[in-house]
Amino acid sequence: MTEHEPAATPAPTSGPTSTPAPASAEERSPMSRALPGLLIAGSLGGVGAIMVGLLSMAPPVDDGSGPPQVVAQAEPSTVQIQNAGAFVLAPTVGPGGKNAPLTPARLEAPPPLAAAPIVAAIPPVKTTTAKTKPKPIRIKIPKIKVNASIGTVTLDRKGSLTTPPLSKPNLTGWYRYSPLPGEKGPSVINGHVSTRKGAAVFQRLRELAKGDHIYVYRSDKKVTRFTVSGIEQVSKSTFPTKRVYGNTNDAQLRLITCGGIYNKQAHSYTDNIIVYATLSKKKG
Structure with a gap:
């Protein structure tokens, strides 16, 4: 719809002209006197016709005077509201x-920059058997009151990361083929957001933000502190594999849980919440 164009301004005439005096009310004919009123009425009638046409194209509104209209739609969710209007992916992972x-970054975006000074990674421990190799045993996240044991997870036949048993909702899982927390590279730990019985260990993971601390305790008595550098929510169909698992030049940590909309039939969520953190302190 375009705006009405302004009325044309009369062009000036060349040379001096005399301006005739306006006719008096008595000299004007009845038609002349009625003409302004007719023009105004005609203009209003045209505007009214336009408004009626526009209103006919507008979606119906239930004002309560008739039977309610039923509109089929998906159940609303926090995720839908938060991602409303996010048509362009962010160039970097947000701070939370x-x-x-929480919105996803572009698939090719690198991990977010460290939020605190980086400390050198812990050298890998040389062992002859898997039984003597150090393991992460506990994770603590003070901000969201997490104090949980760490088990191990691996990949299933489809190449997807497995999760801790649903029967142990407060257990987290360290991906056994990722670096040991504190060693060079991205160490990956996941956990459930909920089970059918209620909230699970990473229920509040989405509340973390840049600058928050995560502590991972190892079986060799070493304690590592990671500082959150960013957090995002991504669709499982477009999971940023390279950003999560790609090699890094320092010691980093990834925490993963579910998010988005829950599908009751499939017993799964549509999205993942991913927290990125970098080693900022170590002892032991």
């Missing part, structure tokens, strides 16, 4: 934070 929407 209170009331901040």
